[in-house]
Amino acid sequence: MKVLAIDDQQLVLLPLQKRLVELGYEVKTETNSSKALELYDCFNPDLVIVDINMPGISGLDVVKYIRETKKSLMPIMVLSGNIQDDIITEGFELGINDYMKKPLSLNEICARVKRLIGAPSMEETIQESNVMIQQRCVGVVIPCYNEEERLLSKEFTDYIDKNTGYHLCFVNDGSKDNTLNVLQELQKGREDFITVYDCEKNGGKAEAVRLGMLHMTKKEDLDYLGFLDADLSTDLADFDDLVKTIESSEFKIVSGSRIARMGANITKKSARKIISLTINFIIRKILSMDFKDTQCGAKIFHKDVIGIAFDKKFVTQWLFDVEIFKRMTLHFGLKSAKAMLCEQPLKRWIHADGSKLSIKDSVKIIGQLGQIAWLYRGEKNKNLVPNSTALTVA
Incomplete structure (x- = not known):
């Protein structure tokens, strides 16, 4: 199962990538939203996790590209510090599947990922994380x-x-x-x-x-x-x-x-x-x-x-x-x-x-x-x- 995570802040992506890899997912990350669209085309992820507030191409633009240009129904999760009602509403109208507001724990993020695309089959039990993803x-x-x-x-x-x-x-x-x-x-x-x-x-x-x-x-x-x-x-x-x-x-x-x-x-x-x-x-x-x-x-x-x-x-x-x-x-x-x-x-x-x-x-x-x-x-x-x-x- 493949996950593409897009956020302009590397300090957010690093712990997220590490945790998802520990759980058995194949993960690629990108801080540049333009490059992220190119990566999406060649990586063919099962899930995209994207921030809203990014320079240049915003997170909502990424959602539009996936839903309208690529005509894909692949699950999309937004992970953002933006709590504006109109932005959240627009996101769901464009077809996102989940909206997570920073700060929140890695445990919660991973639980939401599992709910959307399932969990890779792993024999060993992974200890829960106490890490918080900050805004x-x-x-x-x-x-x-x-x-x-x-x-x-x-x-x-x-x-x-x-x-x-x-x-x-x-x-x-x-x-x-x-x-x-x-x-x-x-x-x-x-x-x-x-x-x-x-x-x-x-x-x-x-x-x-x-x-x-x-x-x-x-x-x-x-x-x-x-x-x-x-x-x-x-x-x-x-x-x-x-x-x-x-x-x-x-x-x-x-x-x-x-x-x-x-x-x-x-x-x-x-x-x-x-x-x-x-x-x-x-x-x-x-x-x-x-x-x-x-x-x-x-x-x-x-x-x-x-x-x-x-x-x-x-x-x-x-x-x-x-x-x-x-x-x-x-x-x-x-x-x-x-x-x-x-x-x-x-x-x-x-x-x-x-x-x-x-x-x-x-x-x-x-x-x-x-x-x-x-x-x-x-x-x-x-x-x-x-x-x-x-x-x-x-």
Whole structure:
């Protein structure tokens, strides 16, 4: 039994193909809908699974080709995040047999496939899958410097194995230990879901994140891009909550916030807490925004603002988050920028031992805040291009 799956997002097709093959189906996939029509003609599938929202030829156009041009009654299933009634109705009027709304589990998809075309005869019992097919695809940049001992490799791999739609990009920022080898080992067998970007020289966290974000913009199937600390002081489940917020809103940036409150597990060293309050007060004055926590290492961005936020090198190494928000303000204007930014409290944030930003460094950061205020001042610097390389905290 042959299945043709068509979706412009490779991160959706890969786990679907793997699962159907495990169940005994012959499966071909295609991200380009024009090529998919050619593949349909030569593959002669027993079932087509197609997404609706694709560039060029839409999923409904594929259905029309099969039903009207080819005059085929072969079963067609739609797997889409589109929940518009008129689109769903049009699909059934064109002759689709099933409409599945993302997100949903692979188990449900496979059960629907079996209902339409039956199950290949297999003697061995296949264990049920706990994988979810997501509506959106997200790239996550994780800067790494000397993380050989701290990198929680299993937590990363377990998460992407269970949650489709995530592609992790680990940026090795010129580590002096064995971090690069650890990352390359982590990537093995998961090359479609994990990228290792190697910087030969240490350029600091700001530059590592910037290069990683620009590298990931080249992946066309990603809807959103974000970054996360390697020590998982903010865990991936909390990060996914940020993604859910941005995909269901008009926000362009959703930033995690480490606000201590009832029902949340937010722990900081007391000295860091005092320094943070001082720094945050200065930042609010610089940005003219009531941000509670700009420096949380968990943020998610709409892909269309990545150029504004990351094209130019940052002036500072640790305060690039402030520079991002300042760049948004200078590009869109303060009122519009405020409407595009969302600060979302985290459920969990734990200060990790071995954090490279010391209390002494935090005090020195105040001087760098003055530098940001000066360099990004006023509307006359709207097209400011920082030429200096990222400063290091001495």
